[in-house]
Amino acid sequence: SPVAKFRGPFLARVSRLYEAYHVLVKDDWYENLKSLHEKYGPVVRIGPDELHIADPEFCLDFRRRPDLRKCSNYYGLDSTVLGGLADPRNHLQRKSVIQPLFTGDTLARYSAAELNVHAGNLHEKLSEAASQHDQSGTNLTFILWALTNDIMTSYIFGERMGYLAAPDLAAVHDSTRAYNAIDLATVLRTMSPVKMLFDPLPVLRRLSVLGWIDKVQSEPLLLPLLCVKYGLTGSSSTQLISTRLAHTSNSNSTTQHEKGDEKSILAYLWRQLGGDSQLVTHEMAHAVFIGNESLLSNLTFLLHQMIENPRCVRVLRKELDSLDIDTYGHQVWRDPKVLQLPYLDALCRESTRLSSPGWHRQPRQSTEPVLYKDNITIPAMVSISFTPRMLEHDATLFEEPDSFIPERWLGNNRETQILRKNSVTWGTGTRTCLGQYLSRHVLKKALVCIVYGFDMSLFDAERDVEEGFRYLNTYPKKGKAGYMRVRVASRFATSEP
Numbered sequence: 001s002p003v004a005k006f007r008g009p010f011l012a013r014v015s016r017l018y019e020a021y022h023v024l025v026k027d028d029w030y031e032n033l034k035s036l037h038e039k040y041g042p043v044v045r046i047g048p049d050e051l052h053i054a055d056p057e058f059c060l061d062f063r064r065r066p067d068l069r070k071c072s073n074y075y076g077l078d079s080t081v082l083g084g085l086a087d088p089r090n091h092l093q094r095k096s097v098i099q100p101l102f103t104g105d106t107l108a109r110y111s112a113a114e115l116n117v118h119a120g121n122l123h124e125k126l127s128e129a130a131s132q133h134d135q136s137g138t139n140l141t142f143i144l145w146a147l148t149n150d151i152m153t154s155y156i157f158g159e160r161m162g163y164l165a166a167p168d169l170a171a172v173h174d175s176t177r178a179y180n181a182i183d184l185a186t187v188l189r190t191m192s193p194v195k196m197l198f199d200p201l202p203v204l205r206r207l208s209v210l211g212w213i214d215k216v217q218s219e220p221l222l223l224p225l226l227c228v229k230y231g232l233t234g235s236s237s238t239q240l241i242s243t244r245l246a247h248t249s250n251s252n253s254t255t256q257h258e259k260g261d262e263k264s265i266l267a268y269l270w271r272q273l274g275g276d277s278q279l280v281t282h283e284m285a286h287a288v289f290i291g292n293e294s295l296l297s298n299l300t301f302l303l304h305q306m307i308e309n310p311r312c313v314r315v316l317r318k319e320l321d322s323l324d325i326d327t328y329g330h331q332v333w334r335d336p337k338v339l340q341l342p343y344l345d346a347l348c349r350e351s352t353r354l355s356s357p358g359w360h361r362q363p364r365q366s367t368e369p370v371l372y373k374d375n376i377t378i379p380a381m382v383s384i385s386f387t388p389r390m391l392e393h394d395a396t397l398f399e400e401p402d403s404f405i406p407e408r409w410l411g412n413n414r415e416t417q418i419l420r421k422n423s424v425t426w427g428t429g430t431r432t433c434l435g436q437y438l439s440r441h442v443l444k445k446a447l448v449c450i451v452y453g454f455d456m457s458l459f460d461a462e463r464d465v466e467e468g469f470r471y472l473n474t475y476p477k478k479g480k481a482g483y484m485r486v487r488v489a490s491r492f493a494t495s496e497p
């Protein structure tokens with residue numbers, strides 16, 4: 001093997017089942033990875049053709065290269081959508097079509113109008129919860145999940161689905177959230193016979209426990225509801241999206257998009273991708289799928305940190321007092337200055353830094369051999385991986401790396417510039433997150449809405465500690481999902497502006 005000279009556990013050298021064992025059976029992938037680096041040093045062979053590197057300097061430098069390929073064994077499940085395209089040229093081409101829909105005017109218009117409506121709905125829901133004094137606490141996970149679904153579907157499909165207004169948020173949550181995503185992705189990438197069997201046999205696949213992947217890929221969370229809404233029950237999702245596309249693209253969809261009609265995002269993309277409705281469906285379903293879960297996870301983490309650090313709540317409230325309360329009243333999130341508040345920005349950066357999940361690594365391949373330190377050469381096309389969480393908790397990059405210290409991001413000086421350059425929260429190189437700016441707006445507005453309007457504490461902190469704060473898990477295993485239950489109280493007697 002071209003990587004034979006690199007050290008690692010025996011099973012990992014011969015089979016991907018090593019990964020499967022640590023993800024599916026022992027559920028200790030990240031902890032094990034750390035112990036492997038302690039034993040074998042900064043470069044460890046974690047698969048027959050994959051090296052994991054825990055050398056921040058090398059990782060940060062290597063990742064900036066624009067010519068790297070995403071490894072098909074890792075991203076193969078999503079090989080047709082932007083996030084999984086292996087070839088950098090194909091990726092660049094697709095990105096040039098999709099990226100404008102997630103930045104610039106499209107995002108600014110959404111943020112200033114639609115996103116404010118969702119923040120208003122969140123406020124309403126929390127006010128309701130505060131007045132009800134629920135004996136079992138307020139399930140914030142359900143509320144945030146409904147919120148992120150409303151946001152993602154309205155952004156991508158231009159539809160207000162009203163998840164947050166649904167009378168039964170538990171039902172919304174349970175019927176739309178997918179569990180075991182990491183396990184199933186692991187099965188398919190570490191057990192190639194399973195993947196080979198399932199690829200050509202979609203029926204078999206649908207009957208299996210893996211069926212949800214097709215469902216999520218081809219029928220994103222909102223589609224059943226869209227079916228009901230448009231009276232299209234029975235249509236296949238692709239037909240449904242096509243119908244929706246035809247509806248929105250009947251005339252001048254590009255012009256509408258340019259005018260800022262968010263409803264035309266789908267139609268615009270459809271036209272740009274040559275009318276390939278299946279590709280558009282997959283691309284958008286994927287964005288909704290990953291957007292929902294990462295927003296939920298990041299919002300939950302941010303609120304968890306705020307509850308754990310009352311000092312941060314005080315400092316943020318002081319900063320919020322500088323906003324135009326006379327104009328916006330309790331709806332402070334509507335003040336455009338919110339997006340520029342330095343402490344709020346620092347809170348969000350620090351929270352996203354600490355919340356990267358341990359299961360997520362980023363493997364890349366170079367078509368040329370790569371020179372690692374001390375004259376060690378890594379052969380071409382070997383998967384070279386790093387785990388963002390490891391870098392984000394590295395003491396050489398971040399002082400007191402495990403502590404929540406938003407202040408480290410404040411100011412524009414040499415230190416903060418270096419911190420920003422070293423940040424890998426949103427990915428690296430040319431493959432950074434498409435949803436990062438949308439996510440930043442969502443995190444900021446939701447946090448402002450909550451911190452300005454409400455006092456919050458954990459409903460049963462003892463149980464949360466006992467459970468190891470399970471509610472912080474992204475893409476949890478079934479049966480291991482946690483719920484963030486809180487006590488909510490309105491800060492103001494009357495909440496009208």
Ligand code: HEM
Nearest residue numbers: 082083287291294295298425426427431432433434435439
């Ligand atoms: C706070 C929330 C989020 C975090 C921390 C996050 C993080 C990331 C990271 C680390 C990557 C790189 C993955 C890799 O290279 O393996 C990525 C890629 C991506 N993310 Fe996000 N993400 C978030 C929210 C979103 C949202 C809301 C969307 C959709 C609107 C989204 C869409 C994407 C897409 C499409 C890619 C692939 C980009 C490409 O390869 O060009 N993300 N994200």
